[in-house]
Amino acid sequence: MMHPEIREFPVQRWSVTSSRPFDSVAEALAAAIGHPDLAAFTKDTAAAKTLDELETVIQKVLGQSGFMEFARFDLGAILKKESGRGPRIYRFVIGNPLIMKEMVKHVPDAGSYAPVTILIDERPDGVHLSYDRMASFLGSYANPAALQVARDLDSKVEALLTGVAR
Numbered sequence: 329m330m331h332p333e334i335r336e337f338p339v340q341r342w343s344v345t346s347s348r349p350f351d352s353v354a355e356a357l358a359a360a361i362g363h364p365d366l367a368a369f370t371k372d373t374a375a376a377k378t379l380d381e382l383e384t385v386i387q388k389v390l391g392q393s394g395f396m397e398f399a400r401f402d403l404g405a406i407l408k409k410e411s412g413r414g415p416r417i418y419r420f421v422i423g424n425p426l427i428m429k430e431m432v433k434h435v436p437d438a439g440s441y442a443p444v445t446i447l448i449d450e451r452p453d454g455v456h457l458s459y460d461r462m463a464s465f466l467g468s469y470a471n472p473a474a475l476q477v478a479r480d481l482d483s484k485v486e487a488l489l490t491g492v493a494r
Contacts, residue, residue, distance in 0.1 A: 338464060341459070341461075343456055344456075345454040345455065350448070350455050357420060357489075358420075361395045361396055361420075361422050362389045362390045362395065366398070386424070386426055390424060394484060395422045399420075401418065403418065415449055417449035421446075422443055422444060428443065431466065434471045435469045437466075438462075441465045444481070446459055446485070457489040459482075461482045463479045466478045
């Protein structure tokens with residue numbers, strides 16, 4: 329018999345505002361992350377026979393930030409279809425499979441939150457870069473090992489976004 333479970337937890341949204349132009353901010357983020365051919369990456373990770381081989385495959389596709397891009401969505405282009413204008417807004421899905429592995433081995437539900445989303449949107453007061461902290465997603469699971477990995481990930485993402493915003 330099924331017994332659904334509902335878990336509630338607060339999510340912390342971290343955000344920084346840049347005075348730089350939207351394109352400049354988006355280009356800086358894109359320059360800092362890797363952009364693998366995802367079909368080839370999937371094939372190469374499946375072909376890896378050992379953890380060392382897998383790590384080599386992953387390290388080759390990471391950008392200087394230690395992250396890679398899994399997807400990018402131009403949400404502003406979708407909004408413009410309605411009125412012909414709209415905000416500039418991108419959703420980047422980025423991550424590092426090795427970091428994800430460390431969280432998921434302690435808390436399988438961490439796989440629901442990794443890779444992470446970075447939102448870049450243009451507002452009247454500047455370009456906002458926002459990120460929902462992984463530690464806030466994993467805090468309710470009370471697993472110190474997963475929480476430490478999540479906090480380290482949060483620090484890396486926040487450093488990346490702070491640098492991109494400058």
